[in-house]
Amino acid sequence: MRIAFGLVLSLLVLSMGLMLYWRQFMSKETTKVIPKEALKVEKYEVDFKQNSFTSGVELSLLKEIGICDTTKVGDAMGACSPKFFKFFPLSRTKSLRDGFILLINGLAFADPEAKFPIRRILIFEREGGVLVAVNKFKGNLIERRQIQDSDYDDLVIRFRLDQYNEKYHVVYRWKNNKYQLAFCEELVYFNEELKKFEGGRVLATKRDSVSREVEKILIEEHLVF
Numbered sequence: 001m002r003i004a005f006g007l008v009l010s011l012l013v014l015s016m017g018l019m020l021y022w023r024q025f026m027s028k029e030t031t032k033v034i035p036k037e038a039l040k041v042e043k044y045e046v047d048f049k050q051n052s053f054t055s056g057v058e059l060s061l062l063k064e065i066g067i068c069d070t071t072k073v074g075d076a077m078g079a080c081s082p083k084f085f086k087f088f089p090l091s092r093t094k095s096l097r098d099g100f101i102l103l104i105n106g107l108a109f110a111d112p113e114a115k116f117p118i119r120r121i122l123i124f125e126r127e128g129g130v131l132v133a134v135n136k137f138k139g140n141l142i143e144r145r146q147i148q149d150s151d152y153d154d155l156v157i158r159f160r161l162d163q164y165n166e167k168y169h170v171v172y173r174w175k176n177n178k179y180q181l182a183f184c185e186e187l188v189y190f191n192e193e194l195k196k197f198e199g200g201r202v203l204a205t206k207r208d209s210v211s212r213e214v215e216k217i218l219i220e221e222h223l224v225f
Helices: 006-015 017-023 056-067 204-220
Strands: 039-044 085-089 099-105 120-127 132-139 140-147 154-161 164-173 178-189 196-201
Touching: 006 085, 017 164, 056 085, 056 120, 056 132, 132 178, 154 178, 164 204, 178 204
Parallel strands: none
Antiparallel strands: 039 140, 085 099, 099 120, 120 132, 140 154, 154 164, 164 178, 178 196
């Protein structure tokens, strides 16, 4: 069972939903503000139908980690195809062979409990000649931010909980040889009255407390491993 935001949130969920609760933590600003330390920002809206392998090593990497069926050809379900897998470099100082972020099409691994296909993110780094999975997420990579004094960009991952009509935009930062949650940047909830998603950036004064609670939710809902 989901445990989040203490007694106050529990009462709100039972009585009137999350809308009023979220609003007390969200800024009215609609303009997206990038942290000052970000040197470069890349935004992603990956369309797997248009995806392709371009570096020449993607297929061998998929075979190495054993995530797809090498006996299937073309775009057949389960095949090692760019229609299901997209690669991003992990670090500016490593080749794709030695470290990568793998975004997986939600159609590749069906989740019977989900209303919509859920994308997954696997992060691998080679250690002692062997690729090691250092992070696993059930979410979508929507942004990368280059920051000072690091060869590893910050990642912005969107997590979605269909059963609660909520979305979280969470910033992850490389620390101690893996990505760790830095803060929750944005909260999105479904406004039942208006029948649409609404949300905003988490207020700076609430960022620490909200981020801690969101991290608990992600763990309890098995969205991070």
